[in-house]
Amino acid sequence: MNISLSITKNIHEWLFSIMPEGIASITEMVLIAVVYLAIFAVAGLYLVLLERKVAAWFQLRIGPNRVGWWGLLQTMADALKLVSKELTGTERADKFLYNLAPYFVIVSSLMALAVFPFSQEFHAFDINIGVLFLMAISSIGVIGILLGGWSSNNKFALIGAMRSGVQTISYELSVGLSLLTMVLVTGSLQLSEIIEVQKNGWLIVQGHIPAVIAFMIYMIAGTAETNRAPFDLVEAESELGAGFHTEYSGMKFAYFFLAEFINMFIIAAIAATIFFGGWLSPFGITESIPLLGVVWFLGKTLVIVFLMMWFRWTFPRLRIDQLLTLEWKYLLPLNLLNLILMALVVWLNLTIQF
Secondary structure (H helix, E strand, O other): OOHHHHHHHHHHHHHHHHOOHHHHHHHHHHHHHHHHHHHHHHHHHHHHHHHHHHHHHHOOOOOOOOOOHHHOOHHHHHHHHHHHOOOOOOOOOOHHHHHHHHHHHHHHHHHHHOOOOOOOOOOOOOOOOHHHHHHHHHOOHHHHHHHHHHHOOOHHHHHHHHHHHHHHHHHHHHHHHHHHHHHHHHOOOOHHHHHHHHHHOOHHHHOHHHHHHHHHHHHHHHHHHOOOOOOOHHHOHHHHOOHHHOOOOHHHHHHHHHHHHHHHHHHHHHHHHHHOOOOOOOOOOOOOOOOHHHHHHHHHHHHHHHHHHHHHOOOOOOOHHHHHHHHHHHHHHHHHHHHHHHHHHHHHHHHHHO
16 A cells, blocks of 8 residues: 555544544545645745746846745745735725635635645545536636726726736636547546546647647647736736736735746646646656655646746737737637547547447
8 A cells, every 4th residue: 555545544544533523524624725725835935936046047147046045945035024014905995805805816726726636646636527627716716806906996906807807718718628629538527537548648649639739729828817928918017017916915915926826837737637647657657656646747737837937938928909819819719620620530539449
């Protein structure tokens, strides 16, 4: 038995031996939530540091290098600074919605993390509609952005929030259709089953040219979904200050800031799971070594995260009309054609096998 499985089994048996069944179940859920909150906090902080290091590398700078060895504690210092900052706001803001908005963004990101199979054993919430669940949950975050922009009673914030709504609604179509293209190959929406299908080869290889096209469209649309450059019209600093979170400070601002990086991690994790086999090793040794699957999953995800950061520091920002033209005139029709092409590929393969 794997070490991780034995540890979780022992904890489960110990809790049920000292508590009533109902309280033990709730305690297990709380412990799992604490683990995922820790993952959320650490991943968010160090993705910020990675972004700053990557930006420095592209711009031939050193980047953060004073706090801790090689600057590894810089984001910890930034977090402590934000915790100590005063929570300011405008007098005319809708206080209830203004305070509620950051939690929408944080909770939706945290719920999405729970569905990912980090390894064969490390999987908190394995449901048979995992892909659909991810699409639905990731759409909730934009509600927080719309609430924050509207309730701030600031024109810049409102314009940024409206842009986010338009952008998210538009590019969700391409994200959904590109994932649906790969679901045709697997015949399942359950993430664990999608990974099982890839034991004979990653889907980006099994799906032939339509899978490569789907991955390219997914990366473009996914980058736009996270409101990152070159699609960062929501926070266009030269036009809108800080966009929808112009009026936020301290930890409320930090929630929006961290959620952006966690959403980038989520987009990359979906790509790693659907297209590149998730926790599976290309050498077939993942199952024999405990926790190696986590290393492979995180490695693939971080490579895709780096690709998204590469986009940010390479391409100039689009105009809002260019952003919407790209989706509705190019990506969406191409996605629909690619979906039909993938259906033909799957049908031909089934026909040949039959």
